[in-house]
Amino acid sequence: MSKITRPLRSVLYIPGSKDRALDKARGLPADAIIFDLEDAVIPEEKTAARETLATALKDGGYGSRYKVIRINGLDTEWGADDARAAAKMDCDAILLPKVGSPADLDALAEITGDIPLWAMMETPGAMLNAAAIGAHPKLQCMVMGTNDLNKDLQTRVRADRLPLMTGLGLCVLAAKANGIAIVDGVYNAFKDDEGHRVECDQGRDMGFDGKTLIHPAQLDVANEAFSPSEAEADLARRQIEAFDEMQATGQGVAVVDGRIVENLHVATARETLAKLDAIAALQTE
Numbered sequence: 001m002s003k004i005t006r007p008l009r010s011v012l013y014i015p016g017s018k019d020r021a022l023d024k025a026r027g028l029p030a031d032a033i034i035f036d037l038e039d040a041v042i043p044e045e046k047t048a049a050r051e052t053l054a055t056a057l058k059d060g061g062y063g064s065r066y067k068v069i070r071i072n073g074l075d076t077e078w079g080a081d082d083a084r085a086a087a088k089m090d091c092d093a094i095l096l097p098k099v100g101s102p103a104d105l106d107a108l109a110e111i112t113g114d115i116p117l118w119a120m121m122e123t124p125g126a127m128l129n130a131a132a133i134g135a136h137p138k139l140q141c142m143v144m145g146t147n148d149l150n151k152d153l154q155t156r157v158r159a160d161r162l163p164l165m166t167g168l169g170l171c172v173l174a175a176k177a178n179g180i181a182i183v184d185g186v187y188n189a190f191k192d193d194e195g196h197r198v199e200c201d202q203g204r205d206m207g208f209d210g211k212t213l214i215h216p217a218q219l220d221v222a223n224e225a226f227s228p229s230e231a232e233a234d235l236a237r238r239q240i241e242a243f244d245e246m247q248a249t250g251q252g253v254a255v256v257d258g259r260i261v262e263n264l265h266v267a268t269a270r271e272t273l274a275k276l277d278a279i280a281a282l283q284t285e
């Protein structure tokens with residue numbers, strides 16, 4: 001499996017059937033795009049959407065944005081044809097909805113070969129099998145499907161997402177244990193910037209790499225929430241400097257702002273600065 005080293009702060013869903021949205025995305029500040037053939041496309045348009053998407057990707061213009069195609073499930077009448085078609089399109093990964101076990105990814109890989117796979121984590125069974133799914137050799141990223149998860153769990157939708165916390169936590173653990181990326185679910189109220197910001201911050205605190213989005217208006221908030229802040233960058237630089245100074249005197253612990261700094265904190269500080277460099281590189285691409 002090829003590990004993603006680029007930022008995935010903002011991952012925008014675009015219905016594969018909507019020409020206008022497919023075109024608009026060429027100029028939007030999204031780190032990644034999920035070209036959707038599943039829930040955003042009505043059954044009557046699914047076959048035509050495959051063609052529309054193939055044309056859009058052939059025409060190109062998406063720059064360095066990571067391009068992911070979400071196909072329909074392989075247990076649907078469209079899934080296998082989607083997979084065969086997606087494997088021939090110019091994309092970076094293929095996203096399978098409602099993954100329940102590693103066998104689902106095996107079945108997709110039989111059709112798509114070496115293309116990296118992403119998995120929608122959106123059923124109770126997937127939460128319980130997260131560790132095994134995360135260890136699949138072709139899996140590159142987990143995507144939380146919080147709408148489907150809410151539906152299957154019969155939860156009440158709460159601002160603090162308490163009913164989802166076990167599932168979100170299990171998936172974050174599975175992704176980190178396997179060294180793959182993981183992005184949070186969508187915030188449905190796309191005109192509610194404040195609620196979106198709160199949920200982005202919560203996802204960032206939990207260790208998600210970014211958030212999936214349904215509307216361009218959500219991009220800036222996600223990009224900011226999942227970027228290191230000025231204060232975090234400043235602290236990282238000072239931690240590295242203080243630790244290097246301490247090491248030069250033969251000591252293994254420094255103190256910055258009243259807190260100890262050991263080699264593991266320096267590793268985090270270096271990751272923070274590397275992420276900033278990766279974000280800066282996106283802007284020059």
Ligand SMILES: CC(C)(COP(=O)(O)OP(=O)(O)OC[C@H]1O[C@@H](n2cnc3c(N)ncnc32)[C@H](O)[C@@H]1OP(=O)(O)O)[C@@H](O)C(=O)NCCC(=O)NCCSC(=O)C[C@H](O)C(=O)O
Pocket residue numbers: 012013014015020021022024025036039040120122144145146147148149185186190213214215216
């Ligand atoms: C939610 C929407 C239906 C709203 O659409 P619309 O009313 O057209 O919005 P606007 O008029 O405000 O749009 C302004 C312009 O922005 C473009 N646009 C809108 N959405 C997108 C988009 N996602 N990507 C790119 N461009 C977009 C419009 O074309 C307008 O452009 P212009 O006219 O040139 O100014 C709509 O946003 C939408 O369809 N969003 C995507 C919905 C979707 O993909 N849903 C499926 C994924 S969510 C999911 O399934 C998660 C998971 O599986 C789970 O279980 O949780």
Ligand SMILES: [Mg+2]
Pocket residue numbers: 039097120122145147148
């Ligand atoms: Mg879903």
